[in-house]
């Protein structure tokens with residue numbers, strides 16, 4: 001016998017959590033796209049999605065947020081620090097790739113400087129992941145040695161029941177357990193069997209690709225030019241990616257006052273590392289695409305012992321010219337034979 | 338011989354004889370009906386070229402990639418009528434020399450593929466002229482009508498909701514053949530004209546700037562709309578602007594390679610007393 005949560009009871013849970021002052025967030029539709037967003041009722045969730053179009057990262061690292069307000073006076077500059085809105089949150093119905101993406105980024109945001117914006121939100125959030133029972137052509141968690149029911153980054157893992165009526169509950173962390181204790185009366189014991197998790201075939205040979213990327217001579221391989229010819233240099237891949245974490249700091253305002261903001265940035269852009277002098281160390285699209293791949297599978301793991309990719313497939317799924325991590329590592333796997 | 342085979346043969350001939358240095362076309366994509374841009378420079382590779390009704394991306398933007406045409410060699414490219422119009426505009430705006438472009442023209446009507454005869458852009462004048470007559474566009478007619486019927490407030494609310502989704506990934510700009518500026522106005526920071534942040538004001542500014550910069554220039558290929566990862570119906574905006582430009586200036590973009598850019602040319606006898 002194990003603990004289960006029936007879908008019919010979910011609205012009670014949402015109400016209970018909300019009554020306790022918790023914001024409940026999950027996969028929903030908003031103006032023709034799917035996102036993780038706050039709900040009033042459980043009926044707003046769509047658990048039938050393979051995964052939302054936009055990733056979970058924006059709940060921790062939004063596309064733009066104020067850091068500081070400033071006013072320039074005659075002799076002084078007044079500053080007021082801005083912190084993100086605070087309060088407990090439950091993200092119900094994450095996917096394994098999204099949850100693990102947040103765990104992948106934790107060491108980055110806590111490395112030489114502890115990013116309080118990131119960690120305040122991380123510490124106030126409980127991630128309840130639902131194991132995938134369906135995948136699409138772009139899902140690639142298994143290629144990254146993860147599974148549709150990986151627990152990395154999740155506080156609770158739910159396994160869909162075979163009869164479709166609810167989920168088997170596996171509490172993984174203290175925080176997860178606490179959140180589910182609050183709704184204990186809506187849980188029940190049952191012997192119902194969980195459904196088979198989605199079968200996601202491996203799309204490329206990660207080990208061989210990484211070995212190729214690590215060879216210094218391949219930094220200047222012709223491959224980068226060839227694969228990047230079709231790249232149009234937008235940031236669709238990086239902005240939808242749960243693990244891409246680059247940002248830019250911008251002051252917005254007039255001569256006397258303004259706001260300092262933290263905005264997403266992307267290595268796909270020509271301006272990304274442009275120096276004030278006009279020199280750009282990554283002056284071509286191929287150098288920029290190489291950065292994206294090298295960073296994810298060579299530099300990041302070199303520093304934090306984990307690849308900066310969780311296999312969600314969004315980069316390939318939404319690419320206007322059909323290239324992403326899968327397409328690139330498939331080619332690299334071939335080169336490394 | 339299928340059109341695909343005919344065009345493969347023509348590509349082989351042009352590349353072998355050195356008449357063109359490269360053929361920009363479509364290749365198989367990751368999934369069944371996805372097509373990706375491919376760049377063929379060896380006659381041995383023409384077998385990779387695919388042509389069917391899934392070939393939708395307008396490839397003309399690649400022609401203005403930095404340095405591609407600077408050696409004055411010819412480049413061939415697969416284009417639908419919208420792409421051919423884009424060549425006219427790029428030529429009219431001095432971004433390329435139309436004689437350097439060899440066109441593999443095709444069109445898809447009701448899922449049926451047909452070849453368009455011609456090599457250089459001026460040979461497609463008839464096909465392009467008929468666009469002026471029928472003004473097909475790619476815009477979703479139903480949505481268009483719905484929006485036209487809205488009050489100004491409702492329309493504002495509609496776009497507010499749509500633009501709220503924008504993440505400023507600039508996929509619309511990068512995918513657009515008409516957005517060829519080496520430094521877009523939103524990337525300019527000395528001075529900074531447009532907020533770079535993706536908040537409501539910044540998103541509005543961006544999308545409105547783009548709508549104005551594309552007025553009288555957009556060929557309604559739909560590249561921007563398809564590229565947008567958050568499904569903002571961008572082509573509606575550009576379509577609306579095209580209709581306005583037609584009404585105000587009797588101008589349809591991309592009709593010939595010598596057509597004057599409608600919003601970038603100045604006439605001494607203009608009836609307006611100021612320019613914006």
Ligand code: SF4
Nearest residue numbers: 241309310312313315
């Ligand atoms: S690189 Fe691509 S597949 Fe990997 S986490 Fe980012 S968007 Fe997902």
Ligand code: SF4
Nearest residue numbers: 244245246267292295
């Ligand atoms: S891939 Fe590029 S945008 Fe993403 S984290 Fe690395 S450098 Fe930043």
Ligand code: SF4
Nearest residue numbers: 513555556558559561
């Ligand atoms: S604005 Fe959009 S539809 Fe118009 S030419 Fe550019 S990409 Fe094509």
Ligand code: SF4
Nearest residue numbers: 503504506507509565
């Ligand atoms: S493609 Fe869409 S999300 Fe990206 S900048 Fe353009 S409108 Fe915004």
